[in-house]
Amino acid sequence: AQTVTQSQPEMSVQEAETVTLSCTYDTSESDYYLFWYKQPPSRQMILVIRQEAYKQQNATENRFSVNFQKAAKSFSLKISDSQLGDAAMYFCAYRSAWENTGTASKLTFGTGTRLQVTL
Amino acid sequence: DGGITQSPKYLFRKEGQNVTLSCEQNLNHDAMYWYRQDPGQGLRLIYYSQIVNDFQKGDIAEGYSVSREKKESFPLTVTSAQKNPTAFYLCASSPTGVGNTIYFGEGSWLTVV
Numbered sequence: 001a002q003t004v005t006q007s008q009p010e011m012s013v014q015e016a017e018t019v020t021l022s023c024t025y026d027t028s029e030s031d032y033y034l035f036w037y038k039q040p041p042s043r044q045m046i047l048v049i050r051q052e053a054y055k056q057q058n059a060t061e062n063r064f065s066v067n068f069q070k071a072a073k074s075f076s077l078k079i080s081d082s083q084l085g086d087a088a089m090y091f092c093a094y095r096s097a098w099e100n101t102g103t104a105s106k107l108t109f110g111t112g113t114r115l116q117v118t119l
Numbered sequence: 120d121g122g123i124t125q126s127p128k129y130l131f132r133k134e135g136q137n138v139t140l141s142c143e144q145n146l147n148h149d150a151m152y153w154y155r156q157d158p159g160q161g162l163r164l165i166y167y168s169q170i171v172n173d174f175q176k177g178d179i180a181e182g183y184s185v186s187r188e189k190k191e192s193f194p195l196t197v198t199s200a201q202k203n204p205t206a207f208y209l210c211a212s213s214p215t216g217v218g219n220t221i222y223f224g225e226g227s228w229l230t231v232v
Contacts, residue, residue, distance in 0.1 A: 043226045045162075093161075106167070109161030
């Protein structure tokens with residue numbers, strides 16, 4: 001079974017600075033997808049960024065980028081030019097590409113990192 | 120607007136009662152999911168459905184039941200057999216296909232009193 005570990009329960013960053021959130025995962029599969037979701041105080045889960053494991057290029061979405069290290073099974077999220085609206089819980093998630101087994105229907109989540117943004 | 124609508128947002132239940140959480144989507148997604156979130160934890164999968172009239176158990180299905188009679192709707196019933204039902208429940212949907220992004224509703228809080 002796959003597991004996802006987020007070792008930083010809380011992080012803090014000053015407005016306009018850069019912060020990196022860590023995520024590691026354990027899997028024996030070679031093909032899979034990784035996601036970062038943001039959960040603001042409203043509790044709705046919002047997709048931040050998505051990475052396909054077979055692509056070596058790191059995904060980017062505006063101020064958000066990832067550092068995907070497949071051999072190390074590491075998938076960190078970098079937030080540049082942090083804004084007050086970035087304050088939220090951030091969850092790393094794994095999704096298998098093996099659809100026939102039914103496991104591709106499942107997102108496996110880490111326990112989350114709470115990001116505080118200070119003035 | 121396209122999206123996933125969950126209702127009610129807050130629900131209180133007496134012990135021993137069943138309660139049903141509603142989830143409706145107008146995104147034309149084939150797949151739908153129910154997740155549970157407890158404090159300090161990530162989300163855990165309860166049930167999922169990849170097509171109408173078919174659904175599968177997730178990791179924590181005991182004490183829950185679902186139906187999928189229409190593509191747009193995937194209600195979750197929390198039965199009296201669920202030992203610790205107080206939690207935040209999130210419904211989600213996605214297009215079929217490997218690796219497609221799963222989109223979430225706004226969630227429902229269930230409290231057992």
